[in-house]
Structures are given as structure tokens and as C-alpha cells.
Amino acid sequence: xEDMLFYDRLQFxxxxxxxxxxPQLTMGLSLMIVYFKxxxxxxxxxxxxxxxxxxxxxxxINFTMGVVTGIPMEFQFGTNWAKFSELxxxxxxxxxxxxGMFSFFLxxxxxxxxxxxxxxxxxxxxxxxxxxxxxxSWASGWFILATNAWMQHPVGYEILDNGKFVLDNFSALFTxxxxxxxxxxxxxxxxxxxxxxxxxxxxxxxLRDKHSEYGRLFLKTGVIFGLISSVLVAFPTGDWNAKNVAxxxxxxxxxxxxxxxxxxxxAEIVLIGQPNMVExxxxxxxxxxxxxxxxxxxxxxxxxxxMDQFEEDELPDNIPALYYSYHIMVGLGTIFxxxxxxxxxxxxxxKLYNMKSLLxxxxxxxxxxxxxxxxxxxxxxxxxxxxxxxGLLRTSDGISxxxxxxxxxxxxxxxxxxxxxxxLLFLVLVGKTINxxxxxxxx
Amino acid sequence: MxxxxxxxxxxxxxxxxxxxxYDFGAGIIHLFFAxxxxxxxxITKSAGLFWDxxxxxxxxxxxMLFMAFPTFYASVFSGFYLPLIIVLWxxxxxxxxxxxxxxxKYQMWKDIWDKSFGVSSLLLALFFxxxxxxxxxxxxxxxxxxxxxxxxxxxxxxxxWDSSFSPLTDHPGVIDWFTIIxxxxxxxxxxxHGANWIILKTNSSINKKLKGVIFKLNIALATLTxxxxxxxxxxxxxSLDNFIHKPYLMLFPVIYLTGLIGLFFIKxxxxxxxxxxxxxxxILGGITSSLASLFPVILPSINNKxxxxxIYNTSASEYGLSVALIWGIIGFALIVVYFxxxxxxxxxxxxxxxYGH
Numbered sequence: 001x002e003d004m005l006f007y008d009r010l011q012f013x014x015x016x017x018x019x020x021x022x023p024q025l026t027m028g029l030s031l032m033i034v035y036f037k038x039x040x041x042x043x044x045x046x047x048x049x050x051x052x053x054x055x056x057x058x059x060x061i062n063f064t065m066g067v068v069t070g071i072p073m074e075f076q077f078g079t080n081w082a083k084f085s086e087l088x089x090x091x092x093x094x095x096x097x098x099x100g101m102f103s104f105f106l107x108x109x110x111x112x113x114x115x116x117x118x119x120x121x122x123x124x125x126x127x128x129x130x131x132x133x134x135x136x137s138w139a140s141g142w143f144i145l146a147t148n149a150w151m152q153h154p155v156g157y158e159i160l161d162n163g164k165f166v167l168d169n170f171s172a173l174f175t176x177x178x179x180x181x182x183x184x185x186x187x188x189x190x191x192x193x194x195x196x197x198x199x200x201x202x203x204x205x206x207l208r209d210k211h212s213e214y215g216r217l218f219l220k221t222g223v224i225f226g227l228i229s230s231v232l233v234a235f236p237t238g239d240w241n242a243k244n245v246a247x248x249x250x251x252x253x254x255x256x257x258x259x260x261x262x263x264x265x266x267a268e269i270v271l272i273g274q275p276n277m278v279e280x281x282x283x284x285x286x287x288x289x290x291x292x293x294x295x296x297x298x299x300x301x302x303x304x305x306x307m308d309q310f311e312e313d314e315l316p317d318n319i320p321a322l323y324y325s326y327h328i329m330v331g332l333g334t335i336f337x338x339x340x341x342x343x344x345x346x347x348x349x350x351k352l353y354n355m356k357s358l359l360x361x362x363x364x365x366x367x368x369x370x371x372x373x374x375x376x377x378x379x380x381x382x383x384x385x386x387x388x389x390x391g392l393l394r395t396s397d398g399i400s401x402x403x404x405x406x407x408x409x410x411x412x413x414x415x416x417x418x419x420x421x422x423x424l425l426f427l428v429l430v431g432k433t434i435n436x437x438x439x440x441x442x443x
Numbered sequence: 444m445x446x447x448x449x450x451x452x453x454x455x456x457x458x459x460x461x462x463x464x465y466d467f468g469a470g471i472i473h474l475f476f477a478x479x480x481x482x483x484x485x486i487t488k489s490a491g492l493f494w495d496x497x498x499x500x501x502x503x504x505x506x507m508l509f510m511a512f513p514t515f516y517a518s519v520f521s522g523f524y525l526p527l528i529i530v531l532w533x534x535x536x537x538x539x540x541x542x543x544x545x546x547x548k549y550q551m552w553k554d555i556w557d558k559s560f561g562v563s564s565l566l567l568a569l570f571f572x573x574x575x576x577x578x579x580x581x582x583x584x585x586x587x588x589x590x591x592x593x594x595x596x597x598x599x600x601x602x603x604w605d606s607s608f609s610p611l612t613d614h615p616g617v618i619d620w621f622t623i624i625x626x627x628x629x630x631x632x633x634x635x636h637g638a639n640w641i642i643l644k645t646n647s648s649i650n651k652k653l654k655g656v657i658f659k660l661n662i663a664l665a666t667l668t669x670x671x672x673x674x675x676x677x678x679x680x681x682s683l684d685n686f687i688h689k690p691y692l693m694l695f696p697v698i699y700l701t702g703l704i705g706l707f708f709i710k711x712x713x714x715x716x717x718x719x720x721x722x723x724x725x726i727l728g729g730i731t732s733s734l735a736s737l738f739p740v741i742l743p744s745i746n747n748k749x750x751x752x753x754i755y756n757t758s759a760s761e762y763g764l765s766v767a768l769i770w771g772i773i774g775f776a777l778i779v780v781y782f783x784x785x786x787x788x789x790x791x792x793x794x795x796x797x798y799g800h
Contacts, residue, residue: 061542067495068538072531074505078520079527082598085520089513090759094767097506101774104503108496109781116492117788166760400521402586402600411528418532425543432546 003405005396008080011412013381015072017374018419022066024373027141027187028194029059030134032225037127051217052130054438055198056114059133061429063111065422072415080408084388084398088165091157092147095173099143107136141190142183149178152380153248154389165389178244182380185237188229189376192336193369195226199343200366201434203359211437216353219362223347227340234333239295245383246296249390251310252383255319256326257292258282259306266293267304270327275320280307316385325378332372339365444764445754448511449739451771452504457730459500460571461636461723466490466497468637470537470564471630473557476656482647483557484545485794489644490560491541492793496785498534510767514597514757515741522582522599523574526617530570537563565630572629576622577601579733580678581743583614584752596749597757610678613746621678624671631664632729635706636722643715644793654709657718661706664725668703679743682736692735699728 033055040048074096077085085093110132118126150156156172157165167173199222205215246253254260258270260280269291273282293302307315316322343362346352352359384390388398469490477483509516520527540560544553582599585592594600604616638653638660675682686692702724705712712718737743742752750756758764 064495064538064542067498068535071498071502071505071534072528074502074509075520075527075531077509078516079524080521082517082521085509086514086517086597089509089516090763093506093510093513093516093759094763097503097510097767098770098774100499100503100506101771101778104499105496105774105778105781108499109785112492112496113785113788120788167763167766170763170766400517400524400598401594402598403521403524404600407524411525414528414532418535422535422539425539429543429546 004399004403004408007405007408007412008399008403009395011080011408011415012076014412015069015076015415015419016377018423019066019069019073020374020377021370022062022069023137023140024190024193024370025197026059026062026066027137028191028229029055029062029197030130030137031191032194032198032221033059034127034130034134035221035225037130041123041127047213047217050438050440051214051221053118053440054214054433056111056130057433058197058430060111060115061426061433063107065426067108069419069422080400080403081388081398082400082402084393087163087393087398088389090164090166091173092150094167094170095143095147095150099140099147103136103139103143105136107133107140110136138187141187145183145186146173146176146179148380149176149182151389152182152384153178153244154392159392165392178248181237181240181244185233185241185376188233188237189369189373191225191229192233193373195222195229195340196336196362196366196369198222199226200363203363204434205437206353207356207359207363211439214438219352219359220347223340223343223352223362226336227344230333230336230340234337238330238333243296246304249383250305251307251315252322254305254307254310255316255322256379256383257304258285258323258327259292259304261308262303262306264303266290266299266301267296267306268292269295275323277319313386316382318382318385322379322382322385325375325382329372329375329379332368332375336365336369336372444761444768445511445739445758447768448507448758448764449741449754451775452507452511453731453734455500455504455507457727459497459504460730461726462497462500463494464568464633464636464726465640465719466494466637467564467568468633468635469640470561470637471568471634472637472641472653472656474561474565476649476653477647479648480550480553482649483553485645485647486641487541487544487557487560489641489793491545492789494538494541507771511759511764512741512754512757513759515752518584518597518599518752518757519742522601523577523617524600525603526570526574526601530567533563533567533570537567568630568633569626572626573618573622575629575730575733576625577617578742579625579675579682579737580610580615580619580621581745581751583746584742584744584749585746586614587746587748588614590748592748597752615745621671621674624667624674628664628667628671628729631660631667632722632725635660635664636719636726639715639719639722643719646792646794657706657709661703661709665703668699679736681743685736685738695728695731695735697728698724699732702728 033052036048036052036055040052110129113121114126114129114133117129121129150173153176155176156167156169158168159165198218202215202218202220202222205211206219242253245256257267258273258275259267260282266289268287268289270282270285270287273285273287276283290300293304294300296302296304307319339361343352343358346355346358386395387393388395466489469486473483473486477486536559540556540563544556544560546552582601584599585596586594586599602616604618605612605614608619609615610619610621635657638657641647642650642653686696702721705721705724706718709718739753739755740751741754741757744751
């Protein structure tokens with residue numbers, strides 16, 4: 001039984017991590033493509049149109065990857081989490097089915113039209129199709145976040161005698177206080193990824209002195225979008241989420257922040273330190289007193305409950321992983337703001353395009369927003385443990401009763417092998433597209 | 444309300460098989476009949492342009508099933524764990540094949556992805572047919588052994604096969620001789636459908652030959668259909684009850700027969716879209732007849748201990764199904780609009796359409 005739970009969780013974690021490499025880019029990128037297309041409509045400079053079409057190619061590759069790795073996500077609710085599906089399907093089935101209906105059809109239909117239909121439709125309609133792709137991909141984020149928000153902070157339900165959750169109030173699913181902050185935070189984080197990808201491609205073109213006209217455009221656009229979104233991720237959206245966690249999941253909050261013992265005179269904020277689970281303390285800790293109380297409640301001496309206030313089986317089951325995920329996310333987010341602010345400063349002083357060291361830095365920063373996005377999700381998901389539906393349904397009670405651990409291990413290994421191949425091909429394809437560049441092909 | 448969602452999901456699933464069916468079929472035809480590079484290219488293109496928007500229908504069907512019949516979703520997806528995950532892998536392989544073949548000009552590269560596309564299309568068609576066969580035949584719900592259930596009455600787990608390969612034992616596997624027959628029917632049907640699609644959408648050099656192929660496949664299909672009907676009654680003794688009690692349901696088998704008989708005249712049919720329509724009828728009639736024969740059961744139990752899963756004992760709450768009705772209608776109307784826009788702009792032959800990145 002223990003084994004079954006472990007492999008089911010591992011397979012879901014692996015497949016969702018790999019899957020989320022792709023949507024986080026497409027959601028942010030669709031916004032930036034709409035921006036390019038809009039600029040082109042206004043100034044009629046061909047460069048902007050080519051930029052939009054170039055990034056739509058990158059979008060399309062990522063979209064395909066998102067589709068083929070996304071179908072297994074939906075299936076796994078049933079294959080590996082059958083009990084969870086049976087008990088909560090009446091509620092989260094709503095939001096997941098709505099995602100299919102309202103976003104995937106929109107996204108896939110108009111993506112095809114955007115790519116193949118420019119000549120047929122004219123520029124205004126072409127802009128509109130781009131906008132609809134953006135709308136579809138953000139709607140998808142909205143429905144997934146609504147699903148997750150319900151699991152983090154269940155609302156609008158009733159529990160029957162047989163343990164089934166039934167829907168009691170449909171609109172509560174979308175007015176859930178957890179949803180809007182989480183959605184905005186997530187979408188801004190996805191703009192960070194796409195902005196860094198764009199800036200990175202721009203820096204690459206400038207450093208290689210190839211397509212450098214586009215390189216400058218991409219870098220500039222990436223830096224501006226990157227700074228705005230990095231700031232918005234931290235404040236107000238990140239702050240807002242942290243306050244939600246402190247309010248609704250205090251045990252998870254203590255574990256995230258690494259507070260083992262409650263301090264009566266206000267909680268310190270930990271900058272560095274490793275959780276030592278044997279002695280229940282942080283090793284080699286660097287912390288600033290009272291800041292956490294202030295950030296969370298705007299009161300210097302407000303008490304924040306530490307992990308000592310909770311029963312062990314109510315606390316997340318992997319505290320170090322949660323703590324590290326959260327600190328990696330926050331740390332990287334801070335670095336992003338710094339680098340992008342610096343880049344914007346030199347852009348304004350008209351020096352950025354010649355600053356090799358900063359260009360190299362931007363180019364190689366590209367994996368890190370992905371890591372920040374994924375560790376952010378780890379924070380949310382590990383923090384919710386040991387529950388699937390917070391406070392109501394334990395993770396161990398959600399797995400498929402009939403699927404043995406051996407079968408899950410087998411399929412997990414299959415997914416690992418297949419996704420390695422997929423990842424390799426993806427990199428080849430994206431590399432090829434970037435290498436070819438945004439200049440239109442001559443027929 | 445259950446009936447409404449049952450029909451809605453049935454429609455979405457049927458549309459999925461009609462749409463993605465033609466690109467599965469194109470893959471099967473590609474595997475066996477495309478010899479020249481030019482044909483291979485245009486056939487992969489006829490599938491590659493459309494597969495991802497077609498597979499959205501599968502995602503939609505899955506989501507709706509999850510929402511409306513969560514117990515069925517949980518039971519079937521965990522019970523058919525291995526074949527389902529294999530289907531997922533095949534879907535990925537097929538997609539990779541379609542998306543990557545055109546990326547490099549080396550012949551060997553193209554050959555690899557051609558095979559990936561063709562073989563996974565063939566196996567997917569087979570597996571989807573086998574899946575239908577399993578639903579019709581029923582499973583050992585509750586995994587009953589010697590009168591003792593190992594699980595709750597709506598859970599089960601099926602191995603890929605049982606050593607007897609018979610649908611008539613107490614604990615049949617996913618693959619047995621009956622489900623294989625249904626699997627073959629699916630392969631042949633989709634191959635016909637795919638061939639019609641290729642003729643309709645491309646100017647490939649094998650178009651002429653394909654009409655002969657369709658004719659031969661149709662003979663095979665008629666034989667398999669007759670054979671399956673003979674044994675169907677043994678595998679699921681209640682399969683004719685619905686048709687006897689509600690004769691109007693005979694409409695569905697008639698749809699199937701219309702397609703089957705019509706396709707024998709493939710060489711005389713002038714308009715390619717009419718031929719495509721006939722193979723569409725095959726899929727439509729085949730799926731709806733199978734569903735109609737079971738209704739309201741959606742997964743029969745083959746033991747006496749646990750009752751069949753029906754749309755009534757697996758559904759979500761009445762309130763949930765009613766709100767979903769409202770957004771479902773809005774959503775469906777939007778989909779029809781997108782679909783019309785897309786088909787109007789992308790009609791005609793696709794040979795010269797710019798595909799790839």
C-alpha cells in the first residue's frame with residue numbers, strides 16, 4: 001500500500017513536471033505574440049509581424065508537446081487516482097471538462113488558422129486569431145487553477161455519507177478566495193518564462209551577430225516584459241498567495257518558511273539554512289528577526305505558529321522538499337528582478353547591446369525561470385500534503401485500489417524513457433527554429 | 444439528465460473517432476501502400492495538419508466523462524490501466540512521427556518517423572477496437588474469485604490477456620479472440636476511412652489504387668461484421684434486448700449497413716466527399732449500435748455478485764449535471780462555430796499547403 005502511494009505520486013510528479021515545461025511558455029508567449037501583432041497593426045513595420053510569426057512557430061512546437069504530455073495528465077486522474085476521481089469527480093470534473101470545452105478547442109482551432117491563414121484572412125483577422133489563441137491558453141490556466149484552488153481550499157461542496165463530494169454551489173468554484181491570487185501569480189510567472197526565453201534568444205542573436213536586428217527587438221521586448229512580470233510575480237501576487245497560505249494552511253506555511261519553533265515575539269525570515277529533521281531545527285541558519293511577521297501581517301511582533309503547534313500527521317510529509325522548493329522559487333524570483341532591472345537600466349543608457357557579460361548572463365539564465373515556476377508548483381503541491389483535498393481527503397486515500405505498485409513502476413519507467421526522447425527531439429526542433437531565425441523563407 | 448450527458452459524451456466520442464479516425468486510417472494506409480516519397484509526404488501532411496485539433500475531442504470526451512460519470516471514469520481508467528497507458532504512449536509516438544519527419548532531409552530519418560506514425564496508427568486503431576470489445580463483453584467487476592470480491596463492486600483490474608484468450612471465462616483479459624475481432628473491425632474501418640480521406644484531401648499517385656483497396660477492405664469488413672454478429676450473442680447474451688424492445692434503435696445498425704453496402708460501389712461513386720461520408724456512417728453506426736445495445740449499461744458485469752455499471756449508478760449529482768448543461772450548451776455552440784470557420788478556411792486539397800516549421 002505504501003509502495004502504491006509512493007509510485008503513484010512519483011509518476012504524477014514526474015509527468016506533470018515535464019508537462020508544465022510547455023504550457024508555462026505558451027501562456028506567456030501568447031501574450032507577447034499578441035503584443036507584436038498589435039504593434040505591427042499600428043506601425044506596419046514588417047519586423048514586428050515576422051517576430052510574431054517566428055514566436056508562433058516556437059509556440060506551436062511547445063503547444064504540440066503540451067498536448068501530447070497533457071493527455072496523460074487527464075488520464076492519470078482515472079488510472080492512478082481512481083478513488084480521488086470517484087469521490088471528487090462531480091466537482092473537479094466540472095472545471096476540467098470546462099477547460100476542454102472552452103480553452104482547448106479555442107486554442108487549437110485558432111492556432112491552425114494563425115499559422116496557415118494569414119494570407120486568407122488579412123491582418124486584422126490574423127491579429128484576432130492570435131488574440132483568441134492567447135485567450136484560449138489563459139482560459140486553460142484559469143480552469144486548471146480553479147481545479148487546484150478547490151483542492152487547496154475546498155468550497156461549494158457537500159460530503160455525502162458514502163464519502164462523495166457533490167457540488168453544492170457552482171459559482172463558488174470561481175469565487176474561491178484562493179483562485180484569483182494563484183491564477184495571477186501563475187500567469188505572471190509564465191510571462192517571466194516567456195520574457196526570459198525571448199530575451200535569451202535576442203542575446204544569442206546579438207552575441208552571434210546573426211539576425212541582430214531581431215536580436216535587439218527580442219532583447220528589448222524580453223527585458224521590458226521580464227522586469228514588469230518579475231516584479232508582479234513577487235508583489236502583489238506572490239505576497240497575496242503567501243498570506244493565503246498563512247491563513248488557510250498554517251502548517252504548510254510554517255514548513256515552507258522553516259519555522260520549527262513558535263517565537264512569541266514575532267517570526268524571523270529565513271534566508272539560508274537546511275532543515276534538520278532529526279533535531280527539528282535549521283542548520284547554519286541566516287535569518288532576519290521579525291520580518292516574516294511584518295510581511296505576513298504588517299505587525300512586527302505578531303506570533304506565527306511554528307511546526308511544533310501541529311500534529312505530525314497534519315504537517316506536509318516532506319518538509320525539506322517543501323522548504324527548498326519555496327526558497328529556490330523566492331531566491332530565483334529575486335535574482336530575476338535584479339538582472340532585469342540592471343538590463344533595463346543599461347537599455348535606457350543605450351549600452352545593453354554591447355555589454356557582452358550581461359548578454360551572456362541573460363542568455364544562460366533561460367533554464368531558471370522554468371525551475372522557479374516548477375518549484376513554485378512544488379511548493380503549492382507539497383504544502384497541501386498530506387491531503388489531496390485540503391483537510392478533507394488524504395492523499396493515501398485517493399489512489400487506485402486495483403493498480404499495483406509494480407504496474408505503476410513499469411509505466412513510470414516507460415514515461416521516463418519516452419519523455420527523454422521527447423525532450424531531446426524538442427530541443428533539436430526548437431534549436432533548429434531559433435537557428436533559422438525570424439527572417440521569412442524565400443520560396 | 445444522465446441520459447442527456449450520456450448522449451452528449453457519445454456524440455463527442457463519435458466525433459473524435461470520425462475525425463481522428465481519418466488520420467489513424469491515413470497512418471494505416473501510409474504504412475502499407477505509400478511507396479514513393481511524394482505520396483508519403485502528402486499523406487503525413489494530410490494527417491499532420493489536423494491531428495492535434497482532432498485529439499482535442501478525446502480530451503473533451505475524457506473531461507466530460509470525468510464530470511458526469513466519475514465512478515465509471517475511475518473504474519474503467521484504473522481497471523484498464525495497462526492498455527490505457529500503452530494507448531497514451533502510442534499517441535505520443537504517432538505525434539512525434541508526424542511532427543518530426545519533415546524536419547530533416549535524410550531518408551533514414553524520414554523512414555524512422557514514417558514507421559512510428561504508421562505502426563502506432565495501426566496499433567491505436569486496434570486498441571480502440573479492443574476497448575470497445577471489452578466494454579461490450581463486460582469485465583469481472585469487483586475482481587471476484589471463488590465468490591469472494593477482492594475490491595469494491597465497481598473496481599476491477601484486467602491483465603492484458605488471460606491464457607485461455609477466451610471472452611467466456613470468469614476473468615477474461617483485455618485481449619481475447621472476441622475483442623481481437625472487434626479490434627480488427629476497427630482497423631479495417633479506419634483504414635477505409637483514412638483511404639477516403641487521402642483521396643479527398645490529396646492528389647497522391649495512389650489515389651486510383653486506393654479505391655480498389657477500399658473495395659477489398661470492405662469485403663473483409665463485411666466478413667468480420669457477420670462473424671462478430673454471430674458470436675456477439677454468446678459474449679453478451681442481452682445484446683439484442685434493447686433492439687427488440689425499442690425497434691427505433693435499429694436506426695443505428697441501419698446507418699452502419701448503409702455505409703457498408705454503399706462502399707461496395709466505391710468505384711462508381713463520383714464525388715470523393717460522398718465516399719468519405721459513407722465511411723463516416725460506418726464509424727457513426729458502429730459506435731452508436733454498440734452503445735445502443737448496452738444502454739443504460741456502460742460496463743456489464745460478468746459475475747452475479749456485482750451489478751452492471753449503468754449511467755445511473757455512476758453519475759454525478761443532479762445539481763452538478765444541470766449546471767454543466769448550461770455551460771455545456773454554450774461551449775458546444777462555440778465549438779460548432781470554430782469548426783465551421785476552420786473547415787471553411789482549410790477546405791480543398793492540401794498538397795501545396797505550407798506545413799512544418
